[in-house]
Amino acid sequence: MNKFKKRATCSPMLAVLPANAVFLALALALATPTYAQTKDPIKIGVIAEAQAVAGSSIPLAAQLAADEINAAGGVNGRKIEIVSYDNHSSAAESVRAFQRAANEDHVNAVIASYISEVVLALEPWAGRLKTVMITPGAASDVITQNIAKDYKHNKYTFHGYLTSTSIADSVCDSAKDLLVKDLKMKTAVVMSEDAAWTTPLDAEYLKCLPKIGLKVIDHIRVSPDTTDFTPIFNKIEGEKPDVIITGISHVGVQPTVQAKSQEVPIPMYGVSSQASNSSFWQDTNGAVDGVLYQAVSGPDVAVTPKTLPFVAAFKKRFGNFPSYCGYTAYDEVYYIADAIKRAGSTDPDKLVDALEKTDYVGTIGRVQFQGKDTPYPHALKIGASTITGLMLQWQNGKQVNLWPAKVANGKLKFPKFIKVGSAN
Amino acid sequence: MLFWQILIDGFAISSLYALGATGFALIFGVSGVLNLSHGALMVAAVVAAWAAGAHLHAGPYAGAALGVAIGFSTSLLTYFVIVRPLQHSRKIREEEKEIFILTATLLWGIMIQELIAYLYTNNAKTVAPIVEGVVWIVGVRTPSNEIFTAVVCWLVIGLLWLLVNRTRAGKAVLAASMNPRGVTLLGIELSQVYIAVWAIYGVLVGIAGVLLGMFLGVSSYSVGPLTASAFAIVVLGGLGSVSGALIAAYVVGYLETMTAYLISPAYRTIPALLLVVAVMYVRPRGLLGRR
Incomplete structure (x- = not known):
């Protein structure tokens, strides 16, 4: 009986609430569109x-x-x-x-x-x-x-x-001008960290590098836990490539610093995400001098x-x-x-x-985005008329842009221990 | 050629391991403490030396000095804040103290690691080398810094040997590692010996850290692997035996270097860890262990 009473007293309230709510919702629904278009952020x-x-x-x-x-x-x-x-x-x-x-x-x-x-x-x-x-x-x-x-x-x-694929293409595009045309390079070793983003990057490197005239003589995937890169550089040097094409992001400081302290005579060129940070010169005590990296922007590059x-x-x-x-x-x-x-x-x-x-x-x-019928819908369009990417080089504590030529603000320059063309 | 390369590279890294593990072995020998914040203390020293250069624009010597000072003070802080209160606690039973200290130092290490990652990100840090350039040794292009590392490690180990064997304070430390109760009977305050040992350890850890920062560089992720390698070396050498740790450092260092060159750098640490497991089965007291 008690229970029944309680329910009985409650029910009128319950009946009233939805009616109010429906009215309120209706009122809001009618009111908000016009309001939103004028004032709402x-x-x-x-x-x-x-x-x-x-x-x-x-x-x-x-x-x-x-x-x-x-x-x-x-x-x-x-x-x-x-x-x-x-x-x-x-x-x-x-x-x-x-x-x-x-x-x-x-x-x-x-x-x-x-x-x-x-x-x-x-x-x-x-x-x-x-x-x-x-x-x-x-x-x-x-x-x-x-x-x-x-x-x-x-x-x-x-x-x-x-995308990783377009980053690799951007690296190849610039390498065609800077490495193959200007420095007459012929061979490369691809060195990337073992991660999800480098799988498509490396696949594209292996496709586009031979097309621009750089023969890939080895492809090395580096564990992101690597602390001592000496054996890796040692192996690469033994293969005598003209250039090391990089794909590194999570590792960055250690290979850069060790290449300098061991005076590895081969230039590094490609993706080195940490090198795009303006603090990377300090992070590596200047060991990044001469390293080339791909980016979409850089200081002083208009x-x-x-x-x-x-x-x-x-x-x-x-x-x-x-x-x-x-x-x-x-x-x-x-x-x-x-x-x-x-x-x-x-x-x-x-x-x-x-x-x-x-x-x-x-x-x-x-x-501009790629269309829905392309393999990469909603990816940025890449090319001379849209986004080309840049190729920058660290020189004496500054990030200098070398490519594309119309926005370049410096010339390629390596530290003494790097011997360009020594392999041939 | 590859033989010489492995011989030279292996020597440098092994010397560094030897220095790092010596302090670790010394602490265990004297006070029975397995300090699992070892890696964190080394990384703290590296980051301090790096920060001195990057933020305060200090030269390499000043940076290195600050790194060693941070290693030293963090070591004493570890002793006074983490280890000593547990050693003196009346609420923990004697036989459980070791496991409490083990856990506490592990957590302390993680705290230091997280703090470093929070303040300075988890990107790797390197210390500006004191000597630069390369020299050619039997056809191997060797960074001068590698030779410098090996020389400093052995100088410091030599000084430690002199300290322990030739000075009164050092002899007390040595005696305490053999028989702690006997030392107290001679009127030497055991807690003074502990402080001395942690101070020595702090200097060793600071120097080893700074050298590692100049040689390979570390990130906050290195804390675990550094503790693990010191632990492996000390177990292999025999817990508490400093000379055992020195020999084991070279076994581990060369095994790692050979793996990196002959198999793959990705598998670098695996054979050494397998060796440690094998030693635990066959000869649990290690190469020169006495317990």
Whole structure:
């Protein structure tokens, strides 16, 4: 009886609540669209490795872009708001942050991470939660291969940095001019760290190096745990190549320092991610002198008219130079804003359509994405008319750009112990 | 050619191992403490020496000195904050103290490792070498720094030998390692001996760390492998035996170098660790162990 009474007293309340809720929801649903288009900010979530050298530039650069856009009046009168999440370099934390960004903070797009493993973990979530995600720094080809495999679900992901394959192509393009044409080099040994991102990189190296006239006489995969590189350099030297083509990111300081202390006479050329950081000269006590590395940006390199003003603004506000994914994150905020403007909406499907038609000159070149019928949909287009990449060399504590010629600000120069052409 | 290459490279790395493991063996011999924060102390010394150069623009000598000073002070800190309170605790039973200290030093090492990664990232760090350039020895292009490393290691080991065998304080340490109770009967305060040993250990660890930083470089990830290699060497040599540790350092150093050159650098540490397991089966007291 008691129970019944309780229920009886409760039920009128229960009956009333849904009616109110439905009314409220209806009222909101009718009211918000017009309101949102005029006043609500556009929210962009940034999930990044705030404590890592490379990742720390991502939220800062995104904020800089948002502030500039807002100062110029915003997007159709709406301001851009950056919502930042530190993922502590963890894929699990990134997934939680992504869920929070989409479900609770209701962001309209996400800029996420420079680590391939993290981006691959987020990719299915971008599909499930129908939220556009762009990575400013991951390289794995699998990110865009997944889009090709299941376009309907994975179309919300965009690759805002080069794939490993296009990085290898960029290295080959520059090597053709700098090594084969200028230095008459004929042979190379490929030396890469054993990691997911170097598998497609090495496969492309082995394809494109012979095409430009560099015969690959050995291919060495180095364990990322290696501390003593002497035996590896020793083996390479015995094979007498003209150049060592590198694919290193997690290892960086040790092979660079040991090559110098052992005075290995063969130049190193290719990808050396840590060398792109402005602190790498200090990190290696200058042993990086003469090392050549591929990048999409560099200090004092005016890739486009927007590059140097961005670097100057970043340096002025945050006191240091942006890392490579600072440039891309900055551009991403701009072309997301541009896509929202063109779409006239933040609807995720319309936003995807608009982003696919992106044609935006940013700090690293002209940003256009590959079409959905290509093997790498939503990967950046690479080439002379879009993004070429650069080839820089550390010289006396400075990062000097050597390629492509129209934005070069120095000439190739090696320390004394490197003997170019000694092998022949 | 390859033979000479292995001989020269192996000698340098083995000398470094010998210096690192000597202190580790000394601590165990005298106080029965297996210090599993060993690797962390070495890495702390390297990072300090690196930071002196990178942030304070100190020269190589000043950087090295700061590295050794940090090794020394971190070692004493480890003793006073981690080891001594446990040794003196009345709440822990005597027979359980060893395992408590083992666990505490392991966790302390991880704390130092995380702190270094937090403050200076987990990228590898190297120390500016005091001597640069290369010399040719029997056709092998050898970094002068490698010779410098071997010479300094043996100088320091030699000084340690003199200290232990020729000075009064050193003799007390030696006596304490043989019979701690006997030493107290002679009126020597055992805790004074412990402090002396941890101080000596700190200097050794600092020097070994700085030399390793100049030779190969380390990152915060190196903490575990460095402790493991010192531990393996000391087990192989016989727990507590300094001369055993010296011999074992060369066995391990050359085995690793041969593996790296003849098989693959990726498998560098595996044969040495297998050897340690085999020694545990066949001769648990190690090469020159006395326990």
